[in-house]
Amino acid sequence: xxxxxxxxxxxxxxxxxxxxxLDFMHKVLDATPAATxxxxxxxxxxxxxxxxxxxxAIQQQTDTPFxxxxxxxxxxxxxxxxxxxxxxxxxxxxxxxLARSTQTPILHIVDAVADELARQGNTGGRYALMATRGTLxxxxxxxxxxxxxxxxxxxxxxxxxxxxDTIRLVKAGQEAEARKIGxxxxxxxxxxQGYDGVVLACxxxxxxxxxxxxxxxxxxxxxxxxxxxxxxxxxxxxxPQPNIICQAA
Amino acid sequence: xxxxxxxxxxxxxxxxxxxxxLDFMHKVLDATPAATxxxxxxxxxxxxxxxxxxxxAIQQQTDTPFxxxxxxxxxxxxxxxxxxxxxxxxxxxxxxxLARSTQTPILHIVDAVADELARQGNTGGRYALMATRGTLxxxxxxxxxxxxxxxxxxxxxxxxxxxxDTIRLVKAGQEAEARKIGxxxxxxxxxxQGYDGVVLACxxxxxxxxxxxxxxxxxxxxxxxxxxxxxxxxxxxxxPQPNIICQAA
Numbered sequence: 375x376x377x378x379x380x381x382x383x384x385x386x387x388x389x390x391x392x393x394x395x396l397d398f399m400h401k402v403l404d405a406t407p408a409a410t411x412x413x414x415x416x417x418x419x420x421x422x423x424x425x426x427x428x429x430x431a432i433q434q435q436t437d438t439p440f441x442x443x444x445x446x447x448x449x450x451x452x453x454x455x456x457x458x459x460x461x462x463x464x465x466x467x468x469x470x471x472l473a474r475s476t477q478t479p480i481l482h483i484v485d486a487v488a489d490e491l492a493r494q495g496n497t498g499g500r501y502a503l504m505a506t507r508g509t510l511x512x513x514x515x516x517x518x519x520x521x522x523x524x525x526x527x528x529x530x531x532x533x534x535x536x537x538x539d540t541i542r543l544v545k546a547g548q549e550a551e552a553r554k555i556g557x558x559x560x561x562x563x564x565x566x567q568g569y570d571g572v573v574l575a576c577x578x579x580x581x582x583x584x585x586x587x588x589x590x591x592x593x594x595x596x597x598x599x600x601x602x603x604x605x606x607x608x609x610x611x612x613x614p615q616p617n618i619i620c621q622a623a
Numbered sequence: 624x625x626x627x628x629x630x631x632x633x634x635x636x637x638x639x640x641x642x643x644x645l646d647f648m649h650k651v652l653d654a655t656p657a658a659t660x661x662x663x664x665x666x667x668x669x670x671x672x673x674x675x676x677x678x679x680a681i682q683q684q685t686d687t688p689f690x691x692x693x694x695x696x697x698x699x700x701x702x703x704x705x706x707x708x709x710x711x712x713x714x715x716x717x718x719x720x721l722a723r724s725t726q727t728p729i730l731h732i733v734d735a736v737a738d739e740l741a742r743q744g745n746t747g748g749r750y751a752l753m754a755t756r757g758t759l760x761x762x763x764x765x766x767x768x769x770x771x772x773x774x775x776x777x778x779x780x781x782x783x784x785x786x787x788d789t790i791r792l793v794k795a796g797q798e799a800e801a802r803k804i805g806x807x808x809x810x811x812x813x814x815x816q817g818y819d820g821v822v823l824a825c826x827x828x829x830x831x832x833x834x835x836x837x838x839x840x841x842x843x844x845x846x847x848x849x850x851x852x853x854x855x856x857x858x859x860x861x862x863p864q865p866n867i868i869c870q871a872a
Contacts, residue, residue, distance in 0.1 A: 383671070391660035392652055396645060399670070403641055411640035411672040418698070419668035421648075422632070423660040449667070453698045 382457065382607045383416040385450030385478070387443060389423035390462035394577040394596070398461035401600035415607040418453045420446040428464040429508025440468050447476050456610075457481055459603050461596055463505060463575045467512040484526070486602035487573055487595050488519035499524040499570035501593070502563045504537050504579055515575065526573060533559050537579075544578035552582035560588040631856045632665040634704030634727070636695045638672035639711035643826040643845070647710035650849035664856040667702045669695040677713040678757025689717050696725050705859075706730055708852050710845055712754060712824045716761040733775070735851035736822055736844050737768035748773040748819035750842070751812045753786050753828055764824065775822060782808050786828075793827035801831035809837040 384402075388395030399417065408414045425446070426438040443465065450458055458480045460466060466483055473480045491497070503515055503526055515526035536559035543552035560583065563569045571591045574580050580594040633651075637644030648666065657663045674695075675687040692714065699707055707729045709715060715732055722729045740746070752764055752775055764775035785808035792801035809832065812818045820840045823829050829843040 381673070389660070389663070389665070392648075392663045392666075396648055396652070399641075399645055399648075403645070411638070411676070412674075414638070414641045414672040416638070416671040416673060417641075417668070419666070419670060420702075421668060422665040423663040424630070424665060425661075427660070449702045452701050453669075 381413075381416055382610055383418060383453075383455045384603045384607055385447075385453065385455030385458040386417055386419040386421075387446045387450065387458055387460045387465075388419050388421040388462075389446075390425055390428065390460075390465050392421055392423045394461055395419065395421045397577050398459075398596050398600055401594075401597050402603055405597070405601045405604045415604055418450055418455050420449055422446060425465075428462065428467065429506065429511075432464070432467055432508060432511055439465070440471065443468060443472060444475055447472055447478075447480075451476055451478055457603070457606050459483075459599055461599060463509045463514060463595060464512055466514040469514070481599065481602050481606060482517065482519075483575075483595055483599045484515055484517045485519045486598040487526075487575075487593060488522035488524075489602060490593060490598035491524065491571075492521060496570070497521065497523055500568075501526050502529040502567065502569040502572045503527065503575055504529075504540075504559065504563075504572055505575035506541060507534065507538070509575055515573070524570070527569075529563055529567065529569075533562055536562075540582050541576060541578045544581045549582060552578075553586060556582040557586050557588065560586070560591065564588055564591050630662075630665055631705035631859055632667060632703070633852045633856055634696075634699030634702065634707040635666055635668040635670075636692060636699065636707055636709045636714075637668050637670040637711075638695075639674055639677065639709075639714050641670055641672050643710055644668065644670045646826050647708075647845050647849055650843075650846050651852055654846070654850045654853045664853055667699055667704050669698055671695060674714075677711065677716065678755065678760075681713070681716055681757060681760055688714070689720065692717060692721060693724055696721055696727070696729075700725055700727055706852070706855050708732075708848055710848060712758045712763060712844060713761055715763040718763070730848065730851050730855060731766065731768075732824075732844055732848045733764055733766045734768045735847040736775075736842060737771035737773075738851060739842060739847035740773065740820075741770060745819070746770065746772055749817075750775050751778040751782075751816065751818040751821045752776065752824050753778075753808065753812075753821050754824035755790060756783065756787070758824055764822070773819070776818075778812055778816065778818075782811055785811075789831050790825060790827045793830045798831060801827075802835060805831040806835050806837065809835070809840065813837055813840050 406414050425442040428439050431439050458478050510528050536555050540552045540556035563572055573593050575595045583592055655663050674691040677688050680688050707727050759777050785804050789801045789805035812821055822842050824844045832841055
């Protein structure tokens with residue numbers, strides 16, 4: 375990967391939750407072809423976890439997370455970042471409004487996932503979403519990324535209890551058990567339901583499912599976003615479509 | 624630990640290096656008595672690793688890291704953080720000038736170490752510094768924190784090769800070997816040299832020395848700073864002495 379000496383800075387609208395932000399930052403670090411500290415991506419991270427719970431807000435049809443998120447975007451703008459990322463699938467429910475509110479490009483996590491698939495030679499296919507019920511309810515993955523002819527699908531209801539259990543077990547630190555249940559869900563989606571792959575759209579799932587038999591079928595959405603951020607920093611590539619500008623910074 | 628509902632925000636002047644910043648952020652997360660995401664400390668993290676290498680600059684008697692660090696402080700100020708921390712021992716070589724340049728309090732890592740010792744009932748004693756030669760050369764630990772009557776000492780030259788090897792082995796991912804060599808250095812300092820404890824003033828050393836026989840004698844400077852930051856966020860306590868204001872934000 376050729377690198378220019380100028381690295382664009384990435385603003386991270388984080389804190390949703392704080393551990394997911396750290397997970398994203400680690401993935402950026404790992405995805406960067408750097409031999410010295412100075413070759414790493416400049417990050418400004420707004421990790422302010424006081425943003426109200428996104429799933430609850432969507433469920434209760436309230437808009438409480440929007441203004442705190444916009445305040446975060448404003449701070450990142452003031453720091454002069456070249457692009458913004460939001461390492462939280464659920465928060466992308468507010469993506470369109472946030473993107474319209476700023477001149478700074480916001481890289482969309484679903485575009486990053488589609489781009490990652492395209493880089494693997496997959497511009498089509500059916501991909502099952504493994505995520506919390508809250509994320510699935512957002513419809514965030516209904517987005518149709520440019521150049522991607524495949525589909526992201528909510529799998530049938532029978533598999534969701536397994537996904538819920540896997541996430542719960544990782545949060546409880548029971549990784550071996552999480553791996554067992556998660557692998558069961560994966561086998562069902564790939565072998566029985568015939569999906570071409572699975573998008574892990576939740577921070578906990580990659581912890582449970584890395585290095586399992588179906589690993590090659592899994593795509594970690596956070597990792598895809600991290601790689602997209604690194605490419606943007608190094609090459610300025612993968613520019614999102616221009617935002618409609620409602621309000622200048 | 625009683626918490627108020629208002630949490631003060633902490634600005635992190637990071638990127639020195641980026642992995643040390645993540646280490647600090649993990650320690651803040653672990654040190655916070657939080658049951659929900661929303662109870663975690665709001666952090667604005669300036670992780671811009673393009674700041675020139677601090678040890679090299681000190682060795683070559685150049686001042687190149689100062690202005691990039693000051694630029695980071697300015698950005699954190701603009702974000703309105705309530706206090707700033709610098710999770711890099713060596714960078715504290717520039718502490719006084721940075722602190723005089725801003726109205727925002729900067730928590731000093733050596734004050735945090737002394738405060739941590741005091742909280743353990745140690746307001747005196749002789750503590751050996753385990754750190755890179757670069758950090759030792761800064762004289763950062765010559766600071767005399769208020770209320771601390773002990774001393775931080777550079778141990779005799781015979782132990783430094785063991786410290787250098789321990790750091791190098793951790794960086795190379797050889798933790799078991801690092802633990803062996805690091806423990807040897809610790810035994811020498813505690814059992815033969817009679818130090819009351821050892822300050823691990825380097826990100827790599829706690830990785831090698833946690834859960835070893837002499838663990839109780841070790842104080843992780845990054846962890847002390849993280850705990851100080853959490854206390855400041857929760858209680859506004861441990862205010863550093865007022866800075867002399869050279870230039871308003």
